[in-house]
Amino acid sequence: MLLWTRWATHKTPMKLLWTAEGTSSLVNQFMQLLLPWYVLSTTGSLLWTGFIGFCSILPNIFSSLFGGQIIDKLGRSPTMLGCEVTQFVLLGTIPVLIACNIAYPWLIGLIIFLTCFFDAPGQLARTALAPTFARYAEVPLPRATGVVEALDGIMSVFGPVLGGLCIALCGLYLSWVAVVIMCALIVLLSLTIYSRRNRRPHPNPTTFSDAWAVLKKDRVLRNSILFTMPFFILGQSWELLILPGYIFHHNHTPFYLGLLGAAFGLGAFIGALHFANTARKFKFFTLLTANYAAYTLSVLVLYYNFSKPVVLTATLMCGIPFGAFSAMISTLILLRAPENLRGKILGIFGTASYGVESVCVLGIAVFMHFVGLQQTLYMMAVLFGALIIISLIGRQKNDFWAETSGKAPLPPLQKVKKRKVLLLEYKPGMPPRRTEHIWSQK
Numbered sequence: 001m002l003l004w005t006r007w008a009t010h011k012t013p014m015k016l017l018w019t020a021e022g023t024s025s026l027v028n029q030f031m032q033l034l035l036p037w038y039v040l041s042t043t044g045s046l047l048w049t050g051f052i053g054f055c056s057i058l059p060n061i062f063s064s065l066f067g068g069q070i071i072d073k074l075g076r077s078p079t080m081l082g083c084e085v086t087q088f089v090l091l092g093t094i095p096v097l098i099a100c101n102i103a104y105p106w107l108i109g110l111i112i113f114l115t116c117f118f119d120a121p122g123q124l125a126r127t128a129l130a131p132t133f134a135r136y137a138e139v140p141l142p143r144a145t146g147v148v149e150a151l152d153g154i155m156s157v158f159g160p161v162l163g164g165l166c167i168a169l170c171g172l173y174l175s176w177v178a179v180v181i182m183c184a185l186i187v188l189l190s191l192t193i194y195s196r197r198n199r200r201p202h203p204n205p206t207t208f209s210d211a212w213a214v215l216k217k218d219r220v221l222r223n224s225i226l227f228t229m230p231f232f233i234l235g236q237s238w239e240l241l242i243l244p245g246y247i248f249h250h251n252h253t254p255f256y257l258g259l260l261g262a263a264f265g266l267g268a269f270i271g272a273l274h275f276a277n278t279a280r281k282f283k284f285f286t287l288l289t290a291n292y293a294a295y296t297l298s299v300l301v302l303y304y305n306f307s308k309p310v311v312l313t314a315t316l317m318c319g320i321p322f323g324a325f326s327a328m329i330s331t332l333i334l335l336r337a338p339e340n341l342r343g344k345i346l347g348i349f350g351t352a353s354y355g356v357e358s359v360c361v362l363g364i365a366v367f368m369h370f371v372g373l374q375q376t377l378y379m380m381a382v383l384f385g386a387l388i389i390i391s392l393i394g395r396q397k398n399d400f401w402a403e404t405s406g407k408a409p410l411p412p413l414q415k416v417k418k419r420k421v422l423l424l425e426y427k428p429g430m431p432p433r434r435t436e437h438i439w440s441q442k
Helices: 002-043 046-074 076-099 105-117 119-136 141-170 172-195 208-217 219-228 231-249 254-277 284-303 308-336 339-371 373-393 400-404
Strands: 420-425 433-438
Touching: 002 046, 002 105, 002 119, 002 141, 002 172, 002 231, 002 254, 046 076, 046 105, 046 119, 046 231, 046 339, 076 105, 076 119, 076 172, 105 119, 119 141, 119 308, 119 339, 141 172, 141 254, 141 308, 208 219, 208 339, 219 284, 219 308, 219 339, 219 400, 231 254, 231 284, 231 339, 231 373, 254 308, 284 308, 284 373, 284 400, 308 339, 308 400, 339 373
Parallel strands: none
Antiparallel strands: 420 433
16 A cells, blocks of 8 residues: 555656646647648648748747746646646637638638647646656656657657548548547646645746856856757758648658658657667767758658658658757756756747747748749758758867766755755655755856
8 A cells, every 4th residue: 555655646747747748749740740731731822831830830939938937926737737728728719610611721820829829838837847746756857858758759650640540531620629639638637737736835036037147157058059959940840841842742642741750750759768768878969960960861862752661761760869869958958957947948948949940930931932842952951961060060078968967956046055965855645755965056
């Protein structure tokens, strides 16, 4: 009975968080295929497709920035629950509009814009919960974030395949209904996490000036974020524009589009799982260069229109370094950011990444509209080829991940001490136990 109580108290919240993250990732992957294909099928316009893709990214620029502030004021679990309920209600209106024959492209774009405004704060809240839940479950933080990225990867396998099959067998309308049902499941999971939360006093109030001060002082954290930004040049444009445009241009089926997304997701799953098991063996700059090379390869196989097995194999290989690096950068931010600034630093990172993605989605859509798919692919291959060279030249002597992987998550700045501290941790239903943490601040 004691063992069961320990499992229920410590393990269940982490498993619930992983389940909510996996289901949310499944919905996102499903939507990344359904949304562009719906717009492309109903309008036949890549420009409209790019515009609605832009609408799905633009609000995240602002909501990511203010998401950290909202989390600090409302708490992580309430923020997550509120955002998921709002998204469920908004997405539930799309099947209604389709049934009433009033699903105009601009109206769908408006709903997607409002829905995505609440996506980033909910995602930030789940990410901010990870260190606390991992500590209660006695799971190393690199493993916890690695599992999250592995779930994103495996859902990238099932999401596009499920989306392709659902569109082919059930049609676009029932596919939107399926999205609403999955959102309802996320709301139930978030409600369960909310009901099992532990109330805690809010940390000392902070401002974005404090977050900027940490970024200016911490060279590793700042430069890691800057080196990651070029990933988002292709980012959402890959799922929303490049792949649908490639499928549309060469008259392939939606199922093949789903297979391409699944191949990349399977690679990301393998990479993230490998990181979760052997995190300390990785190096930041080696993985960075490998990702730039993988992006170049993924574009070239489409540019030369290789056979389907070759394209699928190359896409799978490209996902492996991406999955490992995504887990690494998430862990690196969580480890180096002080607890009471974690939400704001994650918000700054999210705002920067979504800003790059939104500009690139709109820019690539315009570029594809005027010069065509092939010239766009050629431009992307040249760009990432140049980034490979830059990553090799800009390689630092001290590897960022090696400097970070031994750190424990930092408490609020006011409580950081350069000595060993004994903490008395308490969880309801469990006797007090004493654990050691060594905190350091460079």
